[in-house]
Amino acid sequence: MNIIKNIAVIGSGTMGNGIAHVLAQFGYQVALIDISAPALEKALATITKNLDRQIAKGALTETDKTKALNNIKTHTKIEEGVKQADLVIEAATENVTIKLDIFKQLDALCAPNTILASNTSSISITKIASVTKRADKIIGMHFMNPVPVMKLVEVIRGYSTSDEVTMLIMDLSKKLEKIPVEVNDYPGFVANRILMPMINEAIYSLYEGVAGVAEIDTVMKLGMAHPMGPLQLADFIGLDVCLNILKVLHDGFGNPKYAPCPLLVNMVTAGHLGAKNGKGFYEYSPGSKDLVVAAGFRKKEALSL
Numbered sequence: 532m533n534i535i536k537n538i539a540v541i542g543s544g545t546m547g548n549g550i551a552h553v554l555a556q557f558g559y560q561v562a563l564i565d566i567s568a569p570a571l572e573k574a575l576a577t578i579t580k581n582l583d584r585q586i587a588k589g590a591l592t593e594t595d596k597t598k599a600l601n602n603i604k605t606h607t608k609i610e611e612g613v614k615q616a617d618l619v620i621e622a623a624t625e626n627v628t629i630k631l632d633i634f635k636q637l638d639a640l641c642a643p644n645t646i647l648a649s650n651t652s653s654i655s656i657t658k659i660a661s662v663t664k665r666a667d668k669i670i671g672m673h674f675m676n677p678v679p680v681m682k683l684v685e686v687i688r689g690y691s692t693s694d695e696v697t698m699l700i701m702d703l704s705k706k707l708e709k710i711p712v713e714v715n716d717y718p719g720f721v722a723n724r725i726l727m728p729m730i731n732e733a734i735y736s737l738y739e740g741v742a743g744v745a746e747i748d749t750v751m752k753l754g755m756a757h758p759m760g761p762l763q764l765a766d767f768i769g770l771d772v773c774l775n776i777l778k779v780l781h782d783g784f785g786n787p788k789y790a791p792c793p794l795l796v797n798m799v800t801a802g803h804l805g806a807k808n809g810k811g812f813y814e815y816s817p818g819s820k821d822l823v824v825a826a827g828f829r830k831k832e833a834l835s836l
């Protein structure tokens with residue numbers, strides 16, 4: 532079927548710029564599309580900075596960097612960017628209305644053979660496919676953050692995704708030197724179905740006074756060899772994002788075990804969203820992810836571990 536050469540990436544935020552970076556580095560022609568021109572400018576600056584970091588580590592040369600940057604063209608209009616695409620990877624805001632609207636447009640604009648993938652963390656691939664006339668060519672391609680560093684791609688088969696399309700996306704992931712894992716389309720897929728209940732349970736442990744922030748994270752870091760405790764990880768993911776994914780699990784399974792902890796709901800309502808705005812289970816220096824101190828609760832020197 533398709534030979535994948537031209538790839539459009541929709542959304543140039545945290546994930547979109549990382550996906551464009553990796554595709555361009557491995558020689559694909561990338562149309563990076565965002566409704567926001569400043570977001571596109573910021574994405575190119577981030578990609579340049581991250582390519583420089585790879586050069587400093589000896590992983591890339593200046594020539595590789597120039598080639599990669601030349602492989603990326605930016606667009607603010609979806610119709611300009613997707614016409615030539617053999618594959619579109621959508622990485623726009625995690626909002627079901629936005630995504631369904633984008634996929635309706637893509638279905639109308641793209642050639643019949645074009646594969647349409649979504650990087651969604653939690654929205655049903657089968658639901659996305661239902662607004663198109665090409666359900667066999669709709670698939671989840673869930674990269675992890677930061678994309679240039681993390682090896683996993685969770686490849687999600689919707690109810691009607693074909694074997695051929697799944698194979699092409701598994702194969703592309705390997706060409707990007709990632710490790711793809713095929714999963715079926717149920718709420719949270721595998722990554723978030725397992726991760727989010729763990730984070731929620733850590734928040735419940737704090738809420739019920741079992742232990743403080745630093746103590747909970749230290750137990751999981753030193754006891755389970757996790758590189759980062761669940762509360763700090765929740766801050767990095769974004770507490771609003773964690774809450775939304777837990778709601779998807781709760782609604783999707785109808786099982787009370789996924790009900791978000793009231794403390795998480797309160798923190799999001801109060802505007803404490805984690806590292807992105809400096810306040811979560813920890814506090815962060817403005818504009819950075821450097822952890823300053825565990826917020827409120829019980830502060831212990833274990834933070835420095």
Ligand code: NAD
Pocket residue numbers: 541542543544545546547564565566567570621622623624625626629633650651652653673674675676768
């Ligand atoms: P983000 O907010 O950083 O970026 C989203 C971008 O999409 C913004 O630049 C916005 O302007 C753009 N956008 C919104 N509507 C658009 C439209 N109609 N057309 C084109 N561009 C549009 O979000 P993100 O963190 O990069 O997340 C993107 C997707 O990746 C989401 O589905 C999210 O669930 C998923 N994801 C995120 C992470 C993560 O750690 N951030 C990890 C895995 C998957």
